[in-house]
Amino acid sequence: MLEIKNLRVKVGNHEILKGVNLTVKAGEIHSIMGPNGSGKSTLAQVLAGREAYAVTGGEVIYQGRNLLEMAPEERACEGVFLAFQYPVEIPGVGNTYFLKAALNAIRKHRGLEELDAMDFLTLAKEKMKLLEMDDRLLTRSVNEGFSGGEKKRNEIFQMAVLEPRLSILDETDSGLDIDALRIVANGVNALRSSERAILVVTHYQRLLNYIIPDYVHVLVDGRIVKSGGKELALELEARGYAWVEAEAQAATAATA
């Protein structure tokens, strides 16, 4: 579904991703872990099409197409979804109105009929139950005055409604208490299917207790330096990142 080959990305003069390789197949959940400043969020943003980043090398193939050539809205319509680390507030725009506009834009792109307000509301209510969300969040402005946890839950709610093929969760666990974490994870797990893939970007292992990944990758200084199964996450939790960094340095030294 997604193939990232030797991806290099700069912000200004600063190279952040220095050749990332990653293959994600349909049905899989991958977790990207790593210390602060390793480039995790940059990777998530670049996949979603943020323009502030300059891709200087490599390629990203999504469902057989060059993802980097697609506008952000086209990526979204083709099924790429980013759950934002910092969801954006849009004052005065109702949460439902916004999500309906998004869903219908995507449906239109796919040649499907747009949903009317009634059908949409039925769908939205059903998905809200999944995330144990308060009805009032539907009528409030997009993310405005939401608590940190409500914002994150709202992201996963949007994801549940839009049913993306490739979901990228950018530190969705930060700011969530343990109950909210479980609820959010339930929402994500409900989307697991053989046609979808999920990329979970996180610092901590705890989210992975609930969303169990097939693969775990460690990103250090713009490169994936170690990959493994879900047990790698536990090892990182126990030992920290320093040993992986040391291993990576040793490996680079050896090849040099």
Add this chain to the structure above:
Amino acid sequence: MSTSTNAIEALANQEYKYGFVTEVDADTIPRGLNEDVIRMISAKKKEPEFMLEWRLRAYRHWAKLETAEAEPTWANLTYPPIDYQDIVYYSAPKPKKKLNSLDEVDPAVLQTFEKLGIPLEEQKVLTGVAVDAVFDSVSVATTFKEKLAELGIIFCSFSEAVQNHPDLVQKYLGSVVPYTDNFFAALNSAVFSDGSFCYVPKGVRCPMELSTYFRINAADTGQFERTLIIADEAAYVSYLEGCTAPMRDSNQLHAAVVELVAHDNATIKYATIQNWYPGDKEGKGGIYNFVTKRGKCLGKNSHISWTQVETGSAITWKYPGCILQGDNSVGEFYSVALTNNYQQADTGTKMIHIGKNTKSTIVSKGISAGHGQNTYRGMVKILKGARGARNYTQCDSLLIGDKCGAHTFPYIEVRNATAQMEHEASTSKIGEDQIFYCNQRGISKEDAVSLIVSGFCKQVFRELPMEFAVEAQKLLSVSLEGSVG
């Protein structure tokens, strides 16, 4: 900095591709202004003596101001000097060239109508296509008038009111905006061509929005419009001026006056949608709109509410205000003003609290795009006797791109210590992160901007009559169209 900013600029650079040019001909008088011209105008309109006298007094006052070079310059507007002797001050409204079908209308214009959701029959009227018997504007107007007449409501053109209800005109004309009020009000009082007149008698609630009828006829309003609306005790009227359809006019200078009078327990709601030709991308052409609008809450518990959506004109100079004279009277001002390209708007309100426990609310939303300059100028004055007066002011500015400007000039004068004043102001930019967020959910840049802008204006739109709220929202999208991506 990034493509997104460029895209926003592109949005702001979109051209006004609609609008109609009306050919002006025939029944006009020579250019320039003097007492003879005033007499000629009054004579052509067969006005009673008091009207001529009033016009002459206004003219003399204006002439004095003109020689003293007292045209107001305090507004945050730049425009070349206006040569008042180079203007034709009277031109009888002409029927437009009749077309046989909508096929003869510029497809671009029709497209705009489509986007604004204007019904087909109305499109015909607005573009001057001959309408069939089902929707003959005259017959609609007639049924409409009959219905109103049954209730004792007078709703007619100003000229008709001068002929048929001179007592009412004489009593109220200039009672809210005297000709001495300002330069443009004096000019209007001297030369006004026509406008609307409405009187709602005691205890009558006008059962319909005075809008549909007016909208159809709005296409031919003159350069110096004069409107007078009176709601007698416990009467209610809601009035909508203007229309979302783009209007092009060969008269560059517009100076209208609107006066509202609300007696005890009466309510007047006045909404404006203005979409006149704003000039081209370089700021050439475009209408100069110098308007004086004021309502007087004369009686106790009276209520006057102004709502405006201003998207057109090159220059807008406009401060619809309320004189809160009656105890417990309420004044409101809700405004959306959008400036794009080189448009300039200096607009706001005046709330003068005279009576006890008077309340006013001001919500102003300014949107600037392109090189547009948007100024909010508002005055809240609490006079000595206005015990327990309250004002709430909120003015928000939204910037699109980095070449436009937003300015705020609030004047607050309080002479009674019991007054409660609240003032909130904010300036924000449509953030790239907001647009990206929308994009990431599948919403295009253009739709994202219009979504964000309508969210910004929500508080004002909900004050508009339902069908116009929807149209106003579409109007903003059309006005900002093409600006992104």
